[in-house]
Amino acid sequence: MDEVGGAIKKNSLRNIISLALNEDLGPEYLDATTDSLQLDQYVVAQLSTRESCRVAGLDVVKTVFEMVDNQLDVKLFSQNGSDASEGEILMEVSGSASSILKAERTALNFVQRLCGIATLTRSFVDRVGLDGPMILDTRKTTPGLRELEKAAVECGGGYNHRMGLYDAVMIKDNHLAYWGNRSIPDAVKTARKRFPNLKIQVEVDTIDQLKDAVLAKPDWVLLDNMSVNELREAVSICQGVCKVEASGGITLDEVANIASTCVDAISVGALTHSVFSIDLGLDVNI
Numbered sequence: 001m002d003e004v005g006g007a008i009k010k011n012s013l014r015n016i017i018s019l020a021l022n023e024d025l026g027p028e029y030l031d032a033t034t035d036s037l038q039l040d041q042y043v044v045a046q047l048s049t050r051e052s053c054r055v056a057g058l059d060v061v062k063t064v065f066e067m068v069d070n071q072l073d074v075k076l077f078s079q080n081g082s083d084a085s086e087g088e089i090l091m092e093v094s095g096s097a098s099s100i101l102k103a104e105r106t107a108l109n110f111v112q113r114l115c116g117i118a119t120l121t122r123s124f125v126d127r128v129g130l131d132g133p134m135i136l137d138t139r140k141t142t143p144g145l146r147e148l149e150k151a152a153v154e155c156g157g158g159y160n161h162r163m164g165l166y167d168a169v170m171i172k173d174n175h176l177a178y179w180g181n182r183s184i185p186d187a188v189k190t191a192r193k194r195f196p197n198l199k200i201q202v203e204v205d206t207i208d209q210l211k212d213a214v215l216a217k218p219d220w221v222l223l224d225n226m227s228v229n230e231l232r233e234a235v236s237i238c239q240g241v242c243k244v245e246a247s248g249g250i251t252l253d254e255v256a257n258i259a260s261t262c263v264d265a266i267s268v269g270a271l272t273h274s275v276f277s278i279d280l281g282l283d284v285n286i
Contacts (some may be wrong), residue, residue: 039097047091050279054122056155057114064107069099081155112277114152121156128259136161140273169200188216231261
């Protein structure tokens with residue numbers, strides 16, 4: 001497979017995994033405990049769930065084991081984006097006990113977090129309904145793991161916002177302040193001239209700012225920390241002009257109310273910055 005979750009190329013994935021393995025095993029791929037005990041017997045280990053979840057990161061786990069030892073036989077019994085119940089076997093790996101033990105923690109660290117992201121994302125998607133607004137991630141990701149975490153969001157039914165500062169324009173209050181507090185329309189015009197092929201979004205905090213922003217016809221406006229009533233008014237103002245994204249500390253308890261305002265998208269930083277890892281286990285049968 002050339003890409004994981006449609007978002008990360010294989011070479012990039014291997015680079016990320018190499019950093020994680022070096023962190024745990026060092027440059028010599030040394031496991032002092034396993035190597036001292038010479039645990040070279042053939043074993044079969046099964047990755048299983050200890051709670052229900054949305055699956056993500058199985059390609060990552062498979063690659064971890066194969067990078068530690070390409071003689072390991074890895075079989076997947078599930079797929080990214082599927083739902084797994086408690087006690088379900090997701091994967092089986094067989095081969096040298098030493099190799100499996102060396103790869104185990106790195107593999108689990110990846111898959112537990114990625115399943116957690118996918119599961120939380122699915123919870124938000126379920127709250128707004130399949131016909132509701134898009135649930136978007138943000139740039140509030142773990143450094144170095146953005147591509148993996150955004151792929152996990154997709155597994156949960158969410159959508160990726162911009163990948164970084166390079167693939168879209170988002171004009172915020174700090175940009176305007178550093179620019180000399182010139183108008184939002186001037187900022188949009190300047191950005192569009194410099195990057196005509198990129199989407200342009202403007203962040204606003206008030207209805208007055210929004211009315212100013214729509215004069216420049218950006219592709220999107222981001223409504224930051226607005227009330228439900230303000231969101232409804234904003235959607236009306238933007239009708240036929242630009243798309244509307246709601247953002248700002250949005251929780252599962254309130255996301256359905258926000259969706260009812262008919263915004264086009266809701267961005268949720270918590271999908272990646274406040275996620276709990278799913279409880280998974282790698283159980284060995286000798």
